[in-house]
Amino acid sequence: MVATITLSNSILLRTPTTSPTSLVSPRLSAFSFSSRLSLLNSGSQSVFTHLKNKTKNDSSSSHFSVYCSSSEAAKQSTEETPIELRYEAFPTVMDINQIREILPHRFPFLLVDRVIEYNPGVSAVAIKNVTINDNFFPGHFPERPIMPGVLMVEAMAQVGGLVMLQPEVGGSRENFFFAGIDKVRFRKPVIAGDTLVMRMTLTKLQKRFGIAKMEGKAYVGGEVVCEGEFLMAMGCVVRMEREVVHNGEQSLILMK
Numbered sequence: 001m002v003a004t005i006t007l008s009n010s011i012l013l014r015t016p017t018t019s020p021t022s023l024v025s026p027r028l029s030a031f032s033f034s035s036r037l038s039l040l041n042s043g044s045q046s047v048f049t050h051l052k053n054k055t056k057n058d059s060s061s062s063h064f065s066v067y068c069s070s071s072e073a074a075k076q077s078t079e080e081t082p083i084e085l086r087y088e089a090f091p092t093v094m095d096i097n098q099i100r101e102i103l104p105h106r107f108p109f110l111l112v113d114r115v116i117e118y119n120p121g122v123s124a125v126a127i128k129n130v131t132i133n134d135n136f137f138p139g140h141f142p143e144r145p146i147m148p149g150v151l152m153v154e155a156m157a158q159v160g161g162l163v164m165l166q167p168e169v170g171g172s173r174e175n176f177f178f179a180g181i182d183k184v185r186f187r188k189p190v191i192a193g194d195t196l197v198m199r200m201t202l203t204k205l206q207k208r209f210g211i212a213k214m215e216g217k218a219y220v221g222g223e224v225v226c227e228g229e230f231l232m233a234m235g236c237v238v239r240m241e242r243e244v245v246h247n248g249e250q251s252l253i254l255m256k
Contacts, residue, residue: 090114090116090127091116091117092114092115092116093115093116093117093118094114094115094118094126094162095114096113096114098115099112099113099114099115099126099162102161102162102165102166103158103161103162103165105158108134108135109154110158111128111151111154111155111158112126112127112128112155112158112159112162112198113126113127113128113129114126114127115159115162116197118162118163120166121163121166121202122163122201122202123163123199123200123201123202124159124160124162124163124199124200125159125197125198125199125200126159126162126197126198127195127196127197127198128155128195128196128198129195129196130147130190130191130192130193130194130195130196131192131193132145132192132193134147134192136148136151137192145191145192146189146190146191147189147190147191147194147196149184149186149226152186152190152196152218152225152226153181153184153226153228154178155196155198155218156198156200156216156218156226156228156230157178157181157216157230157232159198159199159200159216160178160200160202160214160216160230160232161176161178161232162200163200163202163214164176164202164212164232164234175234176232176233176234177232177233177234178230178231178232178233179211179231179232179233180230180231181228181229181230181231182228182229182231183227183228183229184226184227184228185226185227185228186225186226187223187224187225187226187227188220188223188224188225189225190218190220190225190226194220194221195220196218196219196220196225197218197219197220198216198217198218198219199216199217199218199219200214200215200216200230201214201215201216202214203215210233210234211231211232211233211234212231212232212233212234213229213230213231213232214229214230214231214232215227215228215229215230216228216229216230
């Protein structure tokens with residue numbers, strides 16, 4: 001059960017300005033406010049007692065009321081709101097035009113629609129709206145349209161590109177490559193109508209070799225559908241000659 005404590009806008013609370021437990025700023029001796037606090041039932045009693053003690057010896061007229069509502073009442077209140085107004089849209093940190101200025105990909109291989117969070121040189125979160133109009137669905141599969149796993153990986157790599165192709169990292173769209181992937185797992189199928197939310201985080205940058213490692217996860221409805229470790233290469237790469245072990249860690253030596 002949820003306890004809702006409503007303080008009406010006619011309440012006037014006077015508290016000592018030096019009191020460390022004052023409900024108001026130390027610079028204020030009185031205030032009028034309207035506030036609604038939703039608390040778990042276990043914590044409502046302590047708040048009730050606190051407010052009671054605050055107003056018990058107050059000479060001014062004050063009142064407060066406590067309303068308890070069950071989860072059914074909360075559910076009914078939610079259902080009264082039209083479904084199109086219940087959910088907020090994802091924020092926009094980079095729109096498609098800004099993405100096109102960074103990534104060299106174009107139709108039909110640009111698989112990022114919007115960036116919703118970006119930490120320069122560290123991480124990015126972006127979305128891909130999967131629709132039945134995507135050109136891979138007629139063949140994968142005609143009777144059961146599922147987004148190919150390799151394209152989920154490609155979309156995540158493009159989000160990684162948005163992190164790497166920035167001044168903070170030193171990448172360039174002319175010489176940036178998706179070099180490898182490891183520990184990939186596909187947890188659930190992604191179908192038409194899903195919104196793929198992808199997070200890519202830079203975990204290691206070896207500027208000497210032009211190598212970056214990233215961790216990626218993709219979600220649909222808050223559940224992981226794909227994850228893996230990504231290897232990105234920067235520089236005028238002609239070929240990758242061999243892998244070497246340096247300090248117990250496998251690395252790529254790039255020949256320029």
